[in-house]
């Protein structure tokens with residue numbers, strides 16, 4: 001299991017011109033603009049989980065990217081916005 005970045009579409013301000021995460025992601029063809037939805041989009045098969053995109057998005061006060069666990073086969077374990085619920089489950 002490892003973590004990848006996921007953009008929360010409702011919080012992403014790409015439609016207003018933000019491209020910070022796309023500029024800073026060190027992996028080629030990993031974080032792109034989805035031009036039909038006008039949001040940043042992570043290709044999880046290329047994401048290395050470095051969290052740099054989270055840092056720059058949070059620094060700009062957009063808070064639109066969160067890390068999500070994926071299984072060894074590359075399947076997202078929790079859907080967007082469900083990380084807290086997953087953590088709560090582990091608390092027993």
Ligand code: SF4
Nearest residue numbers: 012013018021057062
């Ligand atoms: S830095 Fe955040 S708000 Fe800006 S494009 Fe990336 S996900 Fe969207």
Ligand code: SF4
Nearest residue numbers: 025047048050051053
């Ligand atoms: S976690 Fe790192 S590799 Fe993954 S999308 Fe963000 S900046 Fe790119």
